[in-house]
Structure formats: C-alpha cells, structure tokens
Amino acid sequence: MNILGENFINGERSKQGSLTLKSVDAHSGEALPWTFYQATEREADLACRAAEQAFPLFHTTSPAQRALFLEAIADELDATGDDFIQLVMRETALPEGRIRGERGRTSGQMRLFASVLRRGDFLGARIDTALPERTPLPRPDLRQMQRAVGPVAVFGASNFPLAFSTAGGDTASALAAGCPVVMKAHGGHMATADCVANVIVQAARKTGMPAGVFNMIFGNSIGQALVRHPAIQAVGFTGSLKGGRALCDIAAARPDPIPVFAEMSSINPMILLPDALAVRGEKIARELTDSVVAGCGQFCTNPGLIVGIDSPDYRTFLRQMAQNISQSPPQTMLNRGVLSSYEKGLAALREHGGIRHLAGQSQQGTQAVPQLFEAQAGLLINGDPLLQEEVFGPVTIAISVADKAELSSALSGLRGQLTATLLAEESDLPNFATLVPLLERKAGRLLLNGYPTGVEVSDAMVHGGPWPATSDARGTSVGTLAIERFLRPVCYQNYAPALLPDALKDENPLNLLRLVNGVHTRDSLAS
Amino acid sequence: MNILGENFINGERSKQGSLTLKSVDAHSGEALPWTFYQATEREADLACRAAEQAFPLFHTTSPAQRALFLEAIADELDATGDDFIQLVMRETALPEGRIRGERGRTSGQMRLFASVLRRGDFLGARIDTALPERTPLPRPDLRQMQRAVGPVAVFGASNFPLAFSTAGGDTASALAAGCPVVMKAHGGHMATADCVANVIVQAARKTGMPAGVFNMIFGNSIGQALVRHPAIQAVGFTGSLKGGRALCDIAAARPDPIPVFAEMSSINPMILLPDALAVRGEKIARELTDSVVAGCGQFCTNPGLIVGIDSPDYRTFLRQMAQNISQSPPQTMLNRGVLSSYEKGLAALREHGGIRHLAGQSQQGTQAVPQLFEAQAGLLINGDPLLQEEVFGPVTIAISVADKAELSSALSGLRGQLTATLLAEESDLPNFATLVPLLERKAGRLLLNGYPTGVEVSDAMVHGGPWPATSDARGTSVGTLAIERFLRPVCYQNYAPALLPDALKDENPLNLLRLVNGVHTRDSLAS
Structure with a gap:
C-alpha cells in the first residue's frame, strides 16, 4: 500500500x-x-x-x-x-x-x-x-x-x-x-x-x-x-x-x-404489539438487544426507540432488555469524537427529568457501554426534542403508552425516520393495521418482524425518509x-435520428423497455 | 356563475x-x-x-x-x-x-x-x-x-x-x-x-x-x-x-x-445555423416573429434570444426580422403590472451600452409593442446578467457570433433554460452536432426545426431545466x-400480505408492470 x-x-x-x-x-x-x-x-x-x-x-x-x-x-x-x-x-x-x-x-x-x-x-x-x-x-x-x-x-x-x-x-x-x-x-x-x-x-x-x-x-x-x-x-x-x-x-x-x-438522523422506532410480547417477549428482548449493540450501535438504522403498550408482558420484556443490555460488553467506537458525542448524549438523557435510566454500567474509559433508558410517553406526544435526537451508539429508549390511541398519538409525534418496525403476531394485525398509514408517512422503510440494522442493497430497498432522516424524502x-438522485429528464423534440442518443433511436439499439405512445414495449420503431 | x-x-x-x-x-x-x-x-x-x-x-x-x-x-x-x-x-x-x-x-x-x-x-x-x-x-x-x-x-x-x-x-x-x-x-x-x-x-x-x-x-x-x-x-x-x-x-x-x-425564467435560445439561413432565412424570420409575438410574448417558452454566425445571410435575416417585428401590432397584456414590467425591461435594454435597438415602435399606451434588439456576443460569453434575464413580453434579442467556436462559447455562457432550439438543414448537422451535448446541459427540452412556444402535454414532454429555468432540474x-415531483419511495420489508398496498401484493391485482427480482413483469407471484 x-x-x-x-x-x-x-x-x-x-x-x-x-x-x-x-x-x-x-x-x-x-x-x-x-x-x-x-x-x-x-x-x-x-x-x-x-x-x-x-x-x-x-x-x-x-x-x-x-x-x-x-x-x-x-x-x-x-x-x-x-x-x-x-x-x-x-x-x-x-x-x-x-x-x-x-x-x-x-x-x-x-x-x-x-x-x-x-x-x-x-x-x-x-x-x-x-x-x-x-x-x-x-x-x-x-x-x-x-x-x-x-x-x-x-x-x-x-x-x-x-x-x-x-x-x-x-x-x-x-x-x-x-x-x-x-x-x-x-x-x-x-x-x-x-x-x-x-x-x-x-x-x-x-x-x-x-x-x-x-x-x-x-x-x-x-x-x-x-x-x-x-x-x-x-x-x-x-x-x-x-x-x-x-x-x-x-x-x-x-x-x-x-x-x-x-x-x-433517525431513531428507528420499534413498536412491540401485545400478542408478540406475550408469545415471544424474551426472544424479542434478546434479538433487539443484539440489534442495539451490533457494531457498537453505530448504524443509521440502530433501533433507538422502543414503544409498547403498558402491560405485565411489557414490564417483563423491559426487565429482560435491562438484563441483556447490562450484560452487553463495552466496545471501542469509531473514533474519540464519536465516543465523546455518545457520552454527551447519555449525559443529556440522564439529566432529563422525564427520562429514567434502566440499565447499563456507568459510561467511562475509552469504550462505549450499552445503555437502556425509559421515557414518559408524553415526551414523544408533545414533541420533546431530546427524545427525537439520535444518540449515536449502543443506547435505546423505551416508552410505555396506555393504549392503542396513545400509541397512535405517540407515533404521530415522531419526526421523519429511515425505518419503522412492527413486532407483531398475526393476531395483532387486524387490531393494529391502522398504524401502517401512519408509519408510511414517517419512514422510508417499514419492517414487520425484523430488525432495521442490516440494509439490503437491492432494487426494492429504500434508505431514506422524511426530514430529519434525510434532507429529501424523494431519494x-x-x-x-x-x-x-443524480438524473434529470431531457426531452428531444423533432430531433434528427443522427442527433438522438441511442436510448431514443427508432431501432432501440439498447433493447430498452420504453414507454412508446403510452405503452411499454421493447419494439423497434423502425419500419 | x-x-x-x-x-x-x-x-x-x-x-x-x-x-x-x-x-x-x-x-x-x-x-x-x-x-x-x-x-x-x-x-x-x-x-x-x-x-x-x-x-x-x-x-x-x-x-x-x-x-x-x-x-x-x-x-x-x-x-x-x-x-x-x-x-x-x-x-x-x-x-x-x-x-x-x-x-x-x-x-x-x-x-x-x-x-x-x-x-x-x-x-x-x-x-x-x-x-x-x-x-x-x-x-x-x-x-x-x-x-x-x-x-x-x-x-x-x-x-x-x-x-x-x-x-x-x-x-x-x-x-x-x-x-x-x-x-x-x-x-x-x-x-x-x-x-x-x-x-x-x-x-x-x-x-x-x-x-x-x-x-x-x-x-x-x-x-x-x-x-x-x-x-x-x-x-x-x-x-x-x-x-x-x-x-x-x-x-x-x-x-x-x-x-x-x-x-x-428562461430566454429560450434559438440557434440559427448557416445552411438553414441560406435556404429559408425569410421563412424562419416569419415563423420566428410569429413565435415571439404569439400571445403577446407571454409564454415561459417565448424565444428571447437569437444566435447566428455573422454572414450576409444572417444580416439579411435580421433585416427581415426587423421588418416583421416593426409590422407586428401592439397587444394588450395580461394586466397592468405585466405591462409595467415589460416597459421596465425594455428601458433597461435601451440603456445598456452593448445593446442596440433594431426594430419596434416606441413603447407607449396601454398595449405592448413588439421589439427587436441586437447585443454583442461578448455580453453572453461574459455572462452579462441583463442578457440572461427574461423580459416577459413580445421582445427578442439577436446576437452575432464570429464562428462556430464563438457560438460554443456563447452557448456555454447561458444559464439554465426551459428550451434550446436548433434551426438547421440536414447539411448543417455534421458540422454542428457537437453543440448538442452542450445544449443538453442547459435545457430541459431540445428542439430541432421547431419553435418552443406550444408545449405538448404528453408522456415525453419536459417543461423544466436547470436554474433559473426552474428551481429543480429533476422535475x-x-x-x-x-x-x-410529489411522490417518495417507501419500502415494505417482510410485510404481511394483508398489510401490503395493492400495488405490491403477490397477485398483482392492479396488473402493473413490476420490477421483480430485476426483471420487468406483469406476472402474479402467487403460486
């Protein structure tokens, strides 16, 4: 080299x-x-x-x-x-x-x-x-x-x-x-x-x-x-x-x-529905912890917000999350600047009157220690900025809402996101399908029973979303x-064949699927 | 009513x-x-x-x-x-x-x-x-x-x-x-x-x-x-x-x-190539005048700039343009504010040392009188802002360039446009085809032997272009x-069939042409 x-x-x-x-x-x-x-x-x-x-x-x-x-x-x-x-x-x-x-x-x-x-x-x-x-x-x-x-x-x-x-x-x-x-x-x-x-x-x-x-x-x-x-x-x-x-x-x-x-900036909400929690709360706590601490939490799609309807199952889940997070080892971050930002972000969460620390050894040394916090639902509903800001690193904040109506209000209070995830059993869906149109407005990618970290590179992927996830939700x-993002349309009117780009020539030399007089076709226009 | x-x-x-x-x-x-x-x-x-x-x-x-x-x-x-x-x-x-x-x-x-x-x-x-x-x-x-x-x-x-x-x-x-x-x-x-x-x-x-x-x-x-x-x-x-x-x-x-x-804002350059001028200069002068005065020049695509290589043919063309413009009757504009802006625009052109008035009765009364001006090529090459600003109304400015090289320089000096037009004989094209990539950067629509006024509403039309023609060349x-312009992509990951929009359901109920695993198809995915 x-x-x-x-x-x-x-x-x-x-x-x-x-x-x-x-x-x-x-x-x-x-x-x-x-x-x-x-x-x-x-x-x-x-x-x-x-x-x-x-x-x-x-x-x-x-x-x-x-x-x-x-x-x-x-x-x-x-x-x-x-x-x-x-x-x-x-x-x-x-x-x-x-x-x-x-x-x-x-x-x-x-x-x-x-x-x-x-x-x-x-x-x-x-x-x-x-x-x-x-x-x-x-x-x-x-x-x-x-x-x-x-x-x-x-x-x-x-x-x-x-x-x-x-x-x-x-x-x-x-x-x-x-x-x-x-x-x-x-x-x-x-x-x-x-x-x-x-x-x-x-x-x-x-x-x-x-x-x-x-x-x-x-x-x-x-x-x-x-x-x-x-x-x-x-x-x-x-x-x-x-x-x-x-x-x-x-x-x-x-x-x-x-x-x-x-x-x-995206906090990638994870919405935990009741039947999913009842059936596999412990498994979710394990998988979600893995997603939070993967790569030391240094992913744009790191799950930074957990939302569930308050219940004994949700409380049990949070105890399991707390245990998992407290057992996750510290990791070295990308650089000291990132670590310093993480420490500042944690300090701000700890100082906030409406946010409670649930799990995680105190942050010290040169590595990032995973953390779990709990916040009042009202902070999200009333748009508290601290709750909306991504803290880059292995930390997530859990919120309890009273019922489905408060769940909708809380999600409506969210700013733009890269991802929004539902963790649900099939039996949850009829009752909570109305959340989907709400989530469509908020995020570029909607997941069901998955974790947002790990972004496939393919035709159908969207890694984007409304502000502040990105600056232009159309990309x-x-x-x-x-x-x-890097293309603009150009129209050629009455252009001579010799001056036309290959893509637009009668003969269709690139064998493109073209929209010709309103119909998609690969046909040549040359007679 | x-x-x-x-x-x-x-x-x-x-x-x-x-x-x-x-x-x-x-x-x-x-x-x-x-x-x-x-x-x-x-x-x-x-x-x-x-x-x-x-x-x-x-x-x-x-x-x-x-x-x-x-x-x-x-x-x-x-x-x-x-x-x-x-x-x-x-x-x-x-x-x-x-x-x-x-x-x-x-x-x-x-x-x-x-x-x-x-x-x-x-x-x-x-x-x-x-x-x-x-x-x-x-x-x-x-x-x-x-x-x-x-x-x-x-x-x-x-x-x-x-x-x-x-x-x-x-x-x-x-x-x-x-x-x-x-x-x-x-x-x-x-x-x-x-x-x-x-x-x-x-x-x-x-x-x-x-x-x-x-x-x-x-x-x-x-x-x-x-x-x-x-x-x-x-x-x-x-x-x-x-x-x-x-x-x-x-x-x-x-x-x-x-x-x-x-x-x-767009001045919609018309580039007159030598053989076209030689073969049909008079016809172009007539048609171009029609395009300049149509609708009292109140079109976004009104041809506000004429560029030709200096020659006896071009001089003859300009004399014919001058005659046509001076014979074009005044028309009432959309409102008094538009008329006032037109008058101000004409006054600025008349006061500019590098711009000469060629034809048109003096502007007075409550109607807009068509006008023709001539400007030095250097103004365009050096980016004089006055030459680049649309004067909304029946006025156009002609420029003579010395040769093909100066023509390229002048066109390079242009800001973004809705349209750019070549008036050319087939025999002009081999010599001037190099202008096309230059015009592609400048305009949303490129015309050959046509006039930019009159905008077809169809699949292939582009009424857009780089700043200041529009604020976003991608639309x-x-x-x-x-x-x-009003759509954004949303991705559904692992979504249950019942939650998917019709466009994305396995059965393809909307009979869409979809990109499935990299191939365009209307096939259902349901087996």
Whole structure:
C-alpha cells in the first residue's frame, strides 16, 4: 500500500497546502504514520474543475462502458490485500469480519449498479411519435430520457469506511448516472480513503475514463467549498443532522441552488404489539438487544426507540432488555469524537427529568457501554426534542403508552425516520393495521418482524425518509433507485435520428423497455 | 356563475378577514363587480390543516378512484358555459380561441393523468423476493412503491389562467399523486380561479373525496404562510425568478426544508445555423416573429434570444426580422403590472451600452409593442446578467457570433433554460452536432426545426431545466412525469400480505408492470 496522503485531482496527486492531518489508530488513539495534506481552496476548485472538464466525455459514455468502469472498481477492490483489511480495522476499530463483509458489499454494490446500467430502465426512455395529421394542431415527435445532472460532491460517512465512503453508494450511483465525483474524504479513515481512491483511479485508467471522473480532497471545513462550487450540481452526504443541515443551507443559498441528499438522523422506532410480547417477549428482548449493540450501535438504522403498550408482558420484556443490555460488553467506537458525542448524549438523557435510566454500567474509559433508558410517553406526544435526537451508539429508549390511541398519538409525534418496525403476531394485525398509514408517512422503510440494522442493497430497498432522516424524502442512498438522485429528464423534440442518443433511436439499439405512445414495449420503431 | 370571492377551506367558503381585493378588466383596467376576501393567517392555517386532515383518506384512495375524481373535474370544466369563457377573457385580455383551447388543454390534462393512474407505472412497484437460504445472510422480502409526499401548496401563473392555475398541471399532478392541494389563487384572475375552484370542489363531492382534498385562498403575501406551514410537504409554482426564489428561500429555511418546484425564467435560445439561413432565412424570420409575438410574448417558452454566425445571410435575416417585428401590432397584456414590467425591461435594454435597438415602435399606451434588439456576443460569453434575464413580453434579442467556436462559447455562457432550439438543414448537422451535448446541459427540452412556444402535454414532454429555468432540474411541470415531483419511495420489508398496498401484493391485482427480482413483469407471484 502506497499511501501518499495527497489530494486526488484530475488523475494526479496534489499537495499545495501547508496544513497536514493525521489519521489515528481507533483503539489506541495514536497517530498513524502517514501524513495527509489538507486541500487548499485552490485545490478544491481544481478538483471541481477537473470533474467539470470530465463531464462532457463521461456522461456521454454508453451505459455499457460505465458498467465496465464500475466492475473494474469492484475487481480492484476485491483484490486489495490483508494489509488493507488490517488498515481499515486500525482506523475504525471495526472487527475483521465486518470489514471483509463491508468490502464485499461495496464491490457488490458497484456490480449491482453495473447491472442497472445494462438493464437500462434508469434511462426512463419515453417516446411520443409525431401526429402530423392531428387537428387542430399536429403533435411533434417527442422523446425523453434521463441524463446526468453534472459533477456531484460526495461526503463519506464515519461508520461505513467502505460502503458509505470513497467507493460507497453515493459514489457508485453518481458514477453510474454519468456524473463525475469530487469526494471529501472522511477525517476518520483517511488512509482507507487514500487506498480506495487509488482503486477508483486505477479502474478509471484501465477502462479509459477521463482523468477527472473521480477526485478526492482531504480536510475538514474545506468540504463546504465543494458545495459552493458552480461546477457541482448535486451533493451526497451521510452524517450528522448538524453537518447535513449546514450543507443544505449552503446549497440553498447559492446563486443557483442545488439538491443535497443528506442522510442524517433517525431513531428507528420499534413498536412491540401485545400478542408478540406475550408469545415471544424474551426472544424479542434478546434479538433487539443484539440489534442495539451490533457494531457498537453505530448504524443509521440502530433501533433507538422502543414503544409498547403498558402491560405485565411489557414490564417483563423491559426487565429482560435491562438484563441483556447490562450484560452487553463495552466496545471501542469509531473514533474519540464519536465516543465523546455518545457520552454527551447519555449525559443529556440522564439529566432529563422525564427520562429514567434502566440499565447499563456507568459510561467511562475509552469504550462505549450499552445503555437502556425509559421515557414518559408524553415526551414523544408533545414533541420533546431530546427524545427525537439520535444518540449515536449502543443506547435505546423505551416508552410505555396506555393504549392503542396513545400509541397512535405517540407515533404521530415522531419526526421523519429511515425505518419503522412492527413486532407483531398475526393476531395483532387486524387490531393494529391502522398504524401502517401512519408509519408510511414517517419512514422510508417499514419492517414487520425484523430488525432495521442490516440494509439490503437491492432494487426494492429504500434508505431514506422524511426530514430529519434525510434532507429529501424523494431519494434513497441505498439500492438501485439511488441513481435517480443524480438524473434529470431531457426531452428531444423533432430531433434528427443522427442527433438522438441511442436510448431514443427508432431501432432501440439498447433493447430498452420504453414507454412508446403510452405503452411499454421493447419494439423497434423502425419500419 | 356564482362568484362569492370567499376562500375555499375544507369544502366550505370562508371570509374571516377584513381586507378585500378586486379583479380588474385587463383591457379597460376597471374593477370587476366581485369582491375577494384576502385570507387571514388563520384561514391559511385552516386550509393547510384541512389538506392535512384529508391526506390519510385521500392518499389511500385507489389510483382508479382518483382517476374518476380527475375525470369529474375535466367534465365539469368542459361543461362551463360561454359566460365563463367571457369572464376569463375579461380578466386576462386573452382571445376567445386561446381560452377555449386552454380549457380543452386543462381538461385534457386531467384526463391524461387519469390514464396515468390507470396505467400505474407511476407507482414504481419493485419486489425483491425473500432468499431465506442465502449465505452468509438471508435476504428478506422487500417491496417498494411510490407514495404521496403529503399536502402540496400550488401557486398559479399569470399567463395561463387555466392550464397553469387552479386546475392546472401542478394541481392535476399533485392530486393524481394522492396529495391534497392548497392553492394560492393568482391575483390576476381571481374570478376565474373562484369558478375553477368551484368546479374542483363539485367534482370532489361527486366522487366522494374528502372535503379538504382541495382548498384555495385569495391574497398576495399570504401565500408565504402556505410554504411555511408544517403540513405542506412540497410546493409547485409558476412565475417570476424573484417570486420563485423567495419561496425557495422560505422552504429551505424551514425547520424541515421541503422541495419547491418553481418554473421561473428562461430566454429560450434559438440557434440559427448557416445552411438553414441560406435556404429559408425569410421563412424562419416569419415563423420566428410569429413565435415571439404569439400571445403577446407571454409564454415561459417565448424565444428571447437569437444566435447566428455573422454572414450576409444572417444580416439579411435580421433585416427581415426587423421588418416583421416593426409590422407586428401592439397587444394588450395580461394586466397592468405585466405591462409595467415589460416597459421596465425594455428601458433597461435601451440603456445598456452593448445593446442596440433594431426594430419596434416606441413603447407607449396601454398595449405592448413588439421589439427587436441586437447585443454583442461578448455580453453572453461574459455572462452579462441583463442578457440572461427574461423580459416577459413580445421582445427578442439577436446576437452575432464570429464562428462556430464563438457560438460554443456563447452557448456555454447561458444559464439554465426551459428550451434550446436548433434551426438547421440536414447539411448543417455534421458540422454542428457537437453543440448538442452542450445544449443538453442547459435545457430541459431540445428542439430541432421547431419553435418552443406550444408545449405538448404528453408522456415525453419536459417543461423544466436547470436554474433559473426552474428551481429543480429533476422535475417537469408539464407532461405525465410531473407526478413524480410529489411522490417518495417507501419500502415494505417482510410485510404481511394483508398489510401490503395493492400495488405490491403477490397477485398483482392492479396488473402493473413490476420490477421483480430485476426483471420487468406483469406476472402474479402467487403460486
């Protein structure tokens, strides 16, 4: 591994600035040997210009060419060695199995988008043929397809050094769409980012992509310069509500505002219905504890809120949860900043008069200790902000409601969520089916008898939801629909065959399923 | 016609405020007999609450039920009498044929969305079936579809009292999506708005829709209260850049920002290529003049910029344009405010040192006189803002460039547009095909040998484009794709059949074309 720590601009490395940064060993807190060069304003500008320069060539590559590019990234990523795995582990304190799994998920994601490119439905091809004889006015030939929006700025996440970072879902979907990327490497795993950026640049070279198709800069506040840059046309972000909101505000204040797709804050309510508690309360307590403490609770979909109707079964369940949580060992978090935020979040919960600590050794040392709290239902019904804020880490808050009516009120008080889960027996459903329309408004993904941690990468996945889960409920950052965030429709009226993109040619050379005069067909229009 | 001038809230009429407004005869400037009651803050709130209250019922109506609702609106609209046509003519000074045509377009649009609802592809149904045996982890059953975002605020346009107003494209697409609407009636045609709102309310009653499915308030600045209201989840707007930007800024500053789809400002460049000028310059001058003065130039797609390579043919063309424009009669504009803006726009052009007046009698009186100006190419290349700003009315500005390279530079200097048109002979295309990728970045609709005025309402139409043409290039406000602005994806994981929406049930009761395990099919999944 040749970790230079220099910025990636237009296929070259660059270190114009004098400010340097160090990555640290997540376990020991000690600085790792490499030096990273914080990008200057000029380097941020050059990175965006490189992406802009690459755009005309890149967005007119065929979907099949871009598929080869994504597959080359996947192959290079899979070919990284054990030293790479060790490096990611050192920077994030995540265990080996998780990192190997995440690498597979990341390359798998690239290959999935390659298959989307070959399937071609993302192009949204629509054709309304000319009606020259129509009265009172003839209809011209109209053809529509989705095209890349332009260069995209991507901000990596702390908690997924691979799958939501340099070659993660935002990058994969932007590249698939035909958008060059300017990446802001996450400060928590810069050496990992350096290695992965090298992988992407290598793959771009091998598959003949323009040099500026992928760029990456190091640094912290410098990322805002990307969002302000006139070349950047959209932003992908995974991180805190505060960080996401700041980028949204910058983007909205531009002379030409641009969309920001920020995945931010979710407490992922778990709704425990009475028969489920009666039949398998102990099993739920075990599984739910596993979901809360998995990965040290450092998942966007970590279950942070448990809601049940008060009953002896629910009380028994809470005692079992308390026991499980208190027996869960402490774990090392991604970095000291994350641990410090966790400690502050716990302190705020402990100081709140309406919230009671149920289980968990007191938080101390350099690891995060799992915790369970109980809050009054009124806090949710009346919109207490503390209850709605994600505390990132292995902690969850339980709420008891009096009855079904109060359950509905409590759920109505929720802000937007990535997920909302019902744990129910079949016998619960007739009585509680009315909760579903309520949950549909609140979350991007609704689960029945499952746990929200573990996000499948597939066509039907939605990793999104109303504010503050994300900044735009119309997008998803996981799954193949993620590509739509970086596309815009373009209509060609009366265009000559030679000037039409392949997707819209009469002959249908890409063999697309197209909407032709209101009917879906793969037929050629050539007679 | 029973024009009460009261606000429409939850199926009732309301006049709580003391401020009243008058609509005026566009020709004479005289007040019309009716009084309109400006909505109070409380009435704006009640209108939004009514929409919110209607949402749970309305968004769970079946697509077929909503289709009946839209068709009932269309039928009621078609059944309006000659007195209605006369009324719209008085409020807007638009001629009878135009109003009758626009009414047909508006009801046609409702019926088109009804057909989209029955077709069902807007639902975007996707199913990834469970893979319980997959290793290392099983895949759960995942099903995704598009659902309504919530209540939508719509701001009508001055220039289309029917097709872009109360029952216009934004309202039609929002209702089709399952979103209740709160309309802000345009101050330029409030009596028309009152009649059309009655039509919608009648249709809602007839088809059993909840009372709050459509609401409308009168007033001016009160519209901002809709954008701030927590119940409103998206905004549709057609109007000025200044007005659209103000709404975008309000929406972005909310505790929970919401998307605004504002269609604002476009100068719709016409690029005249050499062989086309040589072969049919005179014909182009005639047709282009017609397009510039049609409807008194009061179209979003009015051609405001002509670009040609300097040559004797281009000079001849400009002389013919000048003659045509100077012979075009003055016309009455939509209202005195629009006329005043037109006069101010012309004055700014006349005062600019780099812009020369070519043709048009001096602007005076109560009608708009068509005008032709010529500007230096450098103004476009260097991004002079005056050249980029839409002057709403029958005026266009011609630019000469030295050669193809300067043509590219000039087009690169353009901001976002609704349309960009090439007027070309087949022999021009090989030489100028490189312009197309450039134009794709700039505009939502690209025309070859046509004129941008006249916007077809169909599946393949795009009436959108990068800022400042619209506030979100990923949307269109005309054509069936407009529905997507008001939808968000929701994923159901491991959901029980009884809880799944029809679109996602195994049996495929809506006979949708669904993406099942990566393949498009109408097959049932029930074995």
